[in-house]
Amino acid sequence: MKIAILGSGNVATHLGKALIKAGHPVMQVWSRNHNHAIDLALEIGANSIPEIKNIKAHIDVVIVAVTDDAIAKVASQIPEQENRLILHTSGSTNLEVLSSRFENVGVLYPLQTFSKNSDLDFSLIPLCLEANNDWAMQQLECLAKQLSNQVQRVNSDARAMLHVAAVFACNFTNFFYCIAQQLTDAVQLDFSLLHPLIQETTDKAMLNNPVDVQTGPARRDDKQTMQKHSDLLKNQLQLQALYQSISQYIVKMYHPNGLREINS
Amino acid sequence: MKIAILGSGNVATHLGKALIKAGHPVMQVWSRNHNHAIDLALEIGANSIPEIKNIKAHIDVVIVAVTDDAIAKVASQIPEQENRLILHTSGSTNLEVLSSRFENVGVLYPLQTFSKNSDLDFSLIPLCLEANNDWAMQQLECLAKQLSNQVQRVNSDARAMLHVAAVFACNFTNFFYCIAQQLTDAVQLDFSLLHPLIQETTDKAMLNNPVDVQTGPARRDDKQTMQKHSDLLKNQLQLQALYQSISQYIVKMYHPNGLREINS
Numbered sequence: 001m002k003i004a005i006l007g008s009g010n011v012a013t014h015l016g017k018a019l020i021k022a023g024h025p026v027m028q029v030w031s032r033n034h035n036h037a038i039d040l041a042l043e044i045g046a047n048s049i050p051e052i053k054n055i056k057a058h059i060d061v062v063i064v065a066v067t068d069d070a071i072a073k074v075a076s077q078i079p080e081q082e083n084r085l086i087l088h089t090s091g092s093t094n095l096e097v098l099s100s101r102f103e104n105v106g107v108l109y110p111l112q113t114f115s116k117n118s119d120l121d122f123s124l125i126p127l128c129l130e131a132n133n134d135w136a137m138q139q140l141e142c143l144a145k146q147l148s149n150q151v152q153r154v155n156s157d158a159r160a161m162l163h164v165a166a167v168f169a170c171n172f173t174n175f176f177y178c179i180a181q182q183l184t185d186a187v188q189l190d191f192s193l194l195h196p197l198i199q200e201t202t203d204k205a206m207l208n209n210p211v212d213v214q215t216g217p218a219r220r221d222d223k224q225t226m227q228k229h230s231d232l233l234k235n236q237l238q239l240q241a242l243y244q245s246i247s248q249y250i251v252k253m254y255h256p257n258g259l260r261e262i263n264s
Numbered sequence: 265m266k267i268a269i270l271g272s273g274n275v276a277t278h279l280g281k282a283l284i285k286a287g288h289p290v291m292q293v294w295s296r297n298h299n300h301a302i303d304l305a306l307e308i309g310a311n312s313i314p315e316i317k318n319i320k321a322h323i324d325v326v327i328v329a330v331t332d333d334a335i336a337k338v339a340s341q342i343p344e345q346e347n348r349l350i351l352h353t354s355g356s357t358n359l360e361v362l363s364s365r366f367e368n369v370g371v372l373y374p375l376q377t378f379s380k381n382s383d384l385d386f387s388l389i390p391l392c393l394e395a396n397n398d399w400a401m402q403q404l405e406c407l408a409k410q411l412s413n414q415v416q417r418v419n420s421d422a423r424a425m426l427h428v429a430a431v432f433a434c435n436f437t438n439f440f441y442c443i444a445q446q447l448t449d450a451v452q453l454d455f456s457l458l459h460p461l462i463q464e465t466t467d468k469a470m471l472n473n474p475v476d477v478q479t480g481p482a483r484r485d486d487k488q489t490m491q492k493h494s495d496l497l498k499n500q501l502q503l504q505a506l507y508q509s510i511s512q513y514i515v516k517m518y519h520p521n522g523l524r525e526i527n528s
Contacts, residue, residue, distance in 0.1 A: 068486070068489055069486075069488050092489050092492050092493070111457060111460070111461055112460060112461055112464060113464055113465055113468070113479050114479075115468065118464075118468060125460055126457050128457075150457075150460075152457070154453065157451065158451035158453060160492065160496055161451045161453075161496055162448060162451065162453055163493070164447055164493045164496055164497065164507070165443075165447035165448050165458060166458060166461055167480055167481065167493065167507075168440045168441075168443045168444045168447070168507075169441055169458045169461060169462050169465070170461050170462070170464075170465040170479070170480065171478065171479060171480030171481075171482065171483065172510050172514075173437040173440050173462075173465060174465055174468075174469055174474050174477065174479070175482075175514050175517075176432045176440070177433055177437075177474035178475045178478065178517070179429075179432045180429040180430070180432045180433035180474075181473065181474055183425050183428055183429035183432070184425075186425060187421065187425045188422070189416075189418065189422055189426055191473070191474075192470075193375060193390050193392075193414075193416070194375070194429060194430060194433045195470050196375070196376060196388050196389055196414075197376055197430055197433060197434050198437075198469065198470060199466065199470070200376060200382075200384065200434075201377055201433070201434040201437060201438055202462055202463065202466045204379065204382060205438055205441040205462065206456075206459050206462060206463070209445065209455070210438050210439075210441035210442045210444075210445055210455075211442045211445065213379060213438065214435065214438050214439065214442065215377050215379070215438070216434065216435030217435075218431075218435065219435065222331075222332070222333075224333050225332055225356050228356050228424065229356070229427070229428045229431065232425055232428055233428065238513070242509075242513065243431075245506075245509065246436050246439060249506065250435070250439050253439075253442070
């Protein structure tokens, strides 16, 4: 399949490289910032195009890998073409944004956090697929299975919820790592002291159901320790409120009938 | 050094096994629940004792590995003995709880989350040490370095803050994994779909400063996606409030001057 990629961000870049590696010719790259298109095109041996209407007639698959709010506008400029598959890569965007416009459309959502400088083994990334007809799904599955060993059909509603779950499991946990580092910095300790704990926490949550391996003062409803921790954060009121609030959620989850006061 | 362990929980068990493995004879084990003492003593080839006053005169080190609120009471029953080192293993308990009572005291705080069924390589666990005099520190360091390759002096104040950091990095992140699983369960998707994302998030946070690798809608102040996510959680008001609150913290961290409203 001859492919064009619209976008030059992290998903476009990682996906472009994975497609090339799997032997699919990515022929054309467009980006809102043409210099970025040139860079990515160079990196994967494609041609950069200044305008979306420059997509050639022989392109079989157009992948729209731009920010969620730009998908509709970018897609609207893709030239109509028989037997062409139009895909987006967004977790939280409904397939309808494409299906209202084109005959054969789909979603290829890679469930992973991408950074420019982090090399990922694409074959291990779960790819969540959706399409608006059997032919489109067949094409999409064929493509996806050459990229990853973890390919799964997920409809728009489930994918949207999966995206929220990913925010909790990835973005929100990283935010807590940020706070942990603030706290170790504050007492001149190296954040790396926490690395073995972080790794073990992750390992345990993946080997078990996380709900079965929760530990800590809130899990035990250990009011004395929670109070001590609250007191330690007395000069950082926002952090103190956050500590108390998350602790209360956990206490409530495991001790639904107990008293739940943490005095500040 | 001849050692007695008071306590039979996760820390006592893992520490007891590690001590035996390092060639230190753990001679006596006491626990509030004598059957637990018998079990642990059997497991590590020690003798169980029904009362703390049964600690023999030749015991060089007594490790108090009980819940935080029981440390003072348990320690008060340890027989006085010259050149005996008394240790506790708690992150959030001041050394003073022991130093007010005994001549040579210290803290051996293993910075890790312990579970009964999880086998850990103790040599990789950071051990945070504190003692009330040079002799005690010398004894403690000698012991600790035979257990772990990561040994560090950390005073009571820093250790208390480190314990709060550990709660964020371990307990609170696991709570978010619990929520992520609730959300994937709700749309009949397997939580393991998120495993590669969880592992990559952890890897990135340990290879970098977490604050430099934050991603997601809140990091971008992507109001449209945050609103979509909020809407998806409209039937779970507590979860919706949590989503909005954590998102606002992140938006504020990265966009301190921007508007921060997320309408529910």
